[in-house]
Amino acid sequence: MKLIVLDRDGVINEDSDAFVKNPDEWIPIAGSLQAIAKLCEAGWTVAVATNQSGLARGLFDPMTLDDMHFKMQRLAMEEGGRVDLIVHCPHGPDDGCVCRKPLPGLFQQVADHFHLDNLDGVPVVGDSLRDLQAGTQLGGAPYLVRTGKGLKTQKGELPPGTQVFDDLAAVAEHLLGAGA
Known part of the structure; x- marks a missing residue:
């Protein structure tokens, strides 16, 4: 299986200091949704691992988060792509959970879902250090956008071996050009 794990805010969609x-x-x-579509067309499985502390902060509820993810899925499908798995951390920074990046809990959920022992060599794409740190703890290959x-x-x-690209479209182009 060719698996890629993406952060959401700042990688697929615009980020906001006031939260999405x-x-x-x-x-x-x-270009992000088209990149997902190109990866899917080339046989990649796309997962999203995202911190969503806006839930803990009371800025939105789980149904609204589902609506945001439904929109992401719908728009990806309109481009010919799909997101095969979405995992999120609903906790705030001081909640003491194991899933909030930079901890590896979300990435462990991804590995478990796909029956993998680890994420050795799996591209993990993020726009923040914590995204890369979380993914590399299970052996993921760090890609910064x-x-x-x-x-x-x-x-x-940055974590050793981090590759840096302008955006998700450039990551997809690199991965597809590499025949990976």
Whole structure:
């Protein structure tokens, strides 16, 4: 199985310091849905692992999160793609959970769902250091995108082997061009 794990906000859709709180605020980054479609057409399985502390903060409820994810799925399908799995952390930064990135809990959920022992070599794509740290703990290959918070993240220390791309479309082009 060719698996890729994507962060959501800042990778697939526009990020917001005020949080993405409803489907109207969920705005895809140019080319991201087409990138997902190209990956799917080439046989990739796409998973999304996303921190959603807006739930714990009371900024939106689980049904609204489902509506945002339904919109993402619908728009991806309109481009010929799909997201095969979405896992999210509903907790706040001080809740002490094991799923909030940079902890690896969400990535363990992805591995478990697909009956994998680890994520060795699986591309993990994010715009923040915590996305990359969480994925690499299970052996994922870190890919930083410059969208969202990526330009700021790029200025800091990155996990060894991190590859940096302008956006998800460039990551997909690289992976598909590599015959991976």
